[in-house]
Structures are given as C-alpha cells and as structure tokens.
Amino acid sequence: MFAISNKLNLQHLFPSKVSIWKLRSNNPMRKSHNSNIVNTEQFDGLIKITSEMSKYLYPYIRAIISSKDNYINNPELWNDFQFRFIELIEERFNTESIIVKNLINHNYNQNFYKKLLLTLSLSPSDEGYNRLKFVLENL
Amino acid sequence: MLQNKYKFNQSSTELEISGLPDYSNNDNKDNISIISNWKLSIINQPEIEGSIDHLKSVIKAFYKCAALSLLDREEKIESKLIDLKLDDSGNYKIILKSTKPNIEPLKIKIGYAEFSDIVNCFDQLKNFKKIKIDFNELQPDIEKKSNFSFDKTNFSHTLLPPLLALFSILVFTLLSINIFENRDSQNKNISLISKNPNIVIKIK
Numbered sequence: 001m002f003a004i005s006n007k008l009n010l011q012h013l014f015p016s017k018v019s020i021w022k023l024r025s026n027n028p029m030r031k032s033h034n035s036n037i038v039n040t041e042q043f044d045g046l047i048k049i050t051s052e053m054s055k056y057l058y059p060y061i062r063a064i065i066s067s068k069d070n071y072i073n074n075p076e077l078w079n080d081f082q083f084r085f086i087e088l089i090e091e092r093f094n095t096e097s098i099i100v101k102n103l104i105n106h107n108y109n110q111n112f113y114k115k116l117l118l119t120l121s122l123s124p125s126d127e128g129y130n131r132l133k134f135v136l137e138n139l
Numbered sequence: 140m141l142q143n144k145y146k147f148n149q150s151s152t153e154l155e156i157s158g159l160p161d162y163s164n165n166d167n168k169d170n171i172s173i174i175s176n177w178k179l180s181i182i183n184q185p186e187i188e189g190s191i192d193h194l195k196s197v198i199k200a201f202y203k204c205a206a207l208s209l210l211d212r213e214e215k216i217e218s219k220l221i222d223l224k225l226d227d228s229g230n231y232k233i234i235l236k237s238t239k240p241n242i243e244p245l246k247i248k249i250g251y252a253e254f255s256d257i258v259n260c261f262d263q264l265k266n267f268k269k270i271k272i273d274f275n276e277l278q279p280d281i282e283k284k285s286n287f288s289f290d291k292t293n294f295s296h297t298l299l300p301p302l303l304a305l306f307s308i309l310v311f312t313l314l315s316i317n318i319f320e321n322r323d324s325q326n327k328n329i330s331l332i333s334k335n336p337n338i339v340i341k342i343k
Contacts, residue, residue, distance in 0.1 A: 065255070
C-alpha cells in the first residue's frame, strides 16, 4: 500500500507506513481500534490507492468471482479465498462483536464477500475510481 | 476511405469499434468521431453489434447497473433497446431488442465476472482519447442519497419517536408549572392590615 501511495505521489498524505497503519486501525471492527480523524484528502487518497491496487489484482479478483459464478464445476478458488479471508478476520478483528460474528458466519457472508469482490473488480480505472467514490459517498 | 478500427480487451470480453474521423472538425486521421460499427464479443455468448444508438444504450445500462449493484439497489433497468437485471441466481439477465421488425430480442445471461469485464471494456473506451463519444450523457442518473430528504417511513422510524418524547416532556412541564403556580398562590399569606390607615377591616 505504501509503495502504491508513493507511486501515486501521495507522500504528503501518507508520509510513512505508520500513517497508513493508523488509518487502518480506524476500523471499529479491529482488535487494535483507535479513533483517528480522517480528512477528506486522506479519504480520497485511500480510494485512489484501492483503485490502483485493484488494477494489479484484477486477474486474481476476477478468477475468484468466476469460481463463485461456476461454483459447481470450479469451487476450489472460492473456497480457498473464503477460508483465508475468514482466517484473517479472526486474526485481526474483534470476534466478540456481533458484526464480526456475522462476517464470519457462513450463511450470511457469501453474498457480502461476492459484493466486496465485485466492488473491487469495478474499480480499476479512472472511471472505477469515480464509481467507487460515488458509492462510498452514497452508502 | 479507410476506416479506423480499435479493440479493447478485458479477460473474456472484446469490444471493437470501427469508424471515421470527422475532417470537418479538423480531426486527426487516426481518430474516430463517426462510429459506423461496433461489436462486443463475450466468450461462450453470441456476438452483439449494432448502431451507435445501441452502443450508447448498452453503455448507459451497464454503467447504471454497476452503480446500483454496488449500492445494493437491485432495480431492473429498462430502455427502448436493452433490459438488464440481476436475477435470483446471481446472474445478470440481458435482453437486447432489435430495431428491425420481426427479429426476436436476444437474451443473454452472464455472471459477475463477465459483467465486470464488460464494464471495464467500456471504461477503457471512455479513457481512449482517439474515439470521441460524449460520455456525459451516458452517466447513470441515480439520485444521490440525501441525509435531509423527507421520507415517510424514515420519518416514522427515526424522527417521530424523539418528536413524541419532546412533545410529552413539553406537556408534562406545562402541567407541572400550572400545579405549582396554584399551590404557590394558595400558600401565600394574606395580610389583613391595610396599607391605608383609614380603612378598617372588621372580621365578625
């Protein structure tokens, strides 16, 4: 993330890896949750980084979505992704919280994970950045 | 006159645009300002092609559907040339209507992966400076969520309870003031000594 932020000339917003880590710990679902103020420039910068990252990851994201679309014939990738995603959530998020419990609940999370991947797959371009920004501002 | 032809690829999808530059607008010979033909090929699906109006309708429908899907507002998109909706099985169902008479509409079903490929192809087209299409008219017209919009259900769920609470506090306070005022006036001492020395009050 830091390398991409430098590539996008966002050093003035994210001068070090710690500054990005601080913003990540803003997520109230994390175990190490801290409230920091995110200004609009940083918010915009994070959207740019997400959009740029999804450009690099598009082939992988697409392959996982495709595995879910053809789950009967090709379930491996989707299952691997789901397993690793839940593992990461359990490792880093507060699993006592109801929202986090729902996130790792197998019955609830399928559509949510698919929607997350669809969001990323529609973000890797200038237009994708605008789309992601519009969606986040209107959630 | 030779036509210009450009292709945009994204995984399972290829979009091909052919056309001519508009020399009356001092266009470069590599540009396309007049689109004569376009073709969208998706693996395992029939080819889609048509006029510039079809292309504009298809782009507009896909952009709107993408934005609505991300906002979790799954509405059916209908126009003269294309219908697009997400069905219960999680696939996008597309109906392309021909402008020619006696031709049945073309029905296609695609998954999320193909849908994002198509949208990304259109994004590449938008960013490609040599093909001139006015994308401003193709942007999805989705109502922005306003925090201050008046919605009946929203009103009854969020604003009505605190309003009722404030109203009951107001009524209770007014009643309390009245009762205390009455008690105060009853407890006031009445002096029988008049300020005017000429008046004598006699109590029998």
